[in-house]
Amino acid sequence: MRNLLTFFRKHQFFSLFIILEIISVVMLMNSFSYQRMLSFNAASDISGDVFNTYHKMTDYFDLKEKNQQLLEENGRLFNMLLTYTLAPDSSFSEKKVASFQYIPAIVIRNTMNHVNNYIVLNKGKKQGIQKEMGVLSSKGIAGIIIGVSQNYSLAMSLLNTHTHISARIKKNHQLVNVIWGKKQGRQGEVVDISAHIQLNRGDTIITSGNSFIFPAGINIGTIGNFEKSKNHNLNKAGLDFSTDFNSLHYVYIIKSLDKKEQMKLLEDAKNE
């Protein structure tokens, strides 16, 4: 023990270096998997306040673009409303209770060129945000909440190596998965495509609704390039995300209202 202490004193610089590196790497382990990232709450009010203050300062610079986006979204929603009001009355006779709720939020920080990208939103625990809620832009899905503080929440963007989303091909309802890697740039990747499925450029990929995070049928993106590989059973394809991460200003956090019930059902089914 005394030898160890003399060693430390003699090589103080080197030992301190090793100790600090070990501490860093141990902390880094927390970001190695989605589950670990979830259990480690990364959101904090302090960083949220800093980003929020800066966002307030620079908010006005892209006001035109934001207004344009909202205008387009409104137009789209009005069109949808029109088709509903023109539909025969029978479609109104059954009132379906919504199982999801949209909570609007403002993006106060969004990165794009990191290996793991995150979005910081201005809604937190106080507004009822919880981990593993989905984040939607007006055009498609954008991310998943992984951390909440009192007033802010942290979402992992789709541009994150931990992204793994259960999806469907819209035209034939086949199940696939969507992932992202830094190599792909702003594009994602559709994996686990069964060998018999032929995809074309522009085919739409939507959420499957199999997870409790996103409702079914929301746009994820369109197929970019698809090449059938000869020696694999499962094919891959490039995916252009519907969400434009470059101009992500307003998003909706989606809250599943019967998640608890569904979870309980699953638990019960497992126990029986």
Next chain:
Amino acid sequence: MNNVYLKNIIRFVLLILFQILVLDTVQFGGYIIPYVYLLFILLLPLDTNKSLLLLLAFFTGLSIDFFENTLGLHAAAVVFMAFARPGVIKFYFPTLEHTRGEEPGLSKLGIAGFLKYSFTLVFLDQFLLSFLEVFSLQDFLQTLSHVLINALFTTLGILITVMLFTPQRSKRKR
């Protein structure tokens, strides 16, 4: 002496804010992120205690990590850089003499000297950062080229920042 502390504290706060608010989110094309905050470690006085250097580096890295949600990543890289700093200074400038609290800045090392000093250290930081970030040796050459490009842009950013904040008087003196 107080002056040195105050100067470094202000520099620390400004560099961290500039990094997390501006440089991290601005699009420079591709995956380029100039990590100009490394300037804080580069410019610490030459007579800084070596252990203190490591602790300061650790704290700097953690501060960046705190805002970027990469706890430990930058800390590991910056500590590595700080560990190499005394050796790099000794290697490039074996005969360098310094007064109390003097910084290895532009006016001390000259443009060429400062460039090779900062590029070497920035490269070491970026090397560890990139490989820890992807955590695999797959696509080794691709990661390495990314390290090189990012280190070049970081050095460029550091040079511009230093030049902007070097008073004209001391520039002419050289």
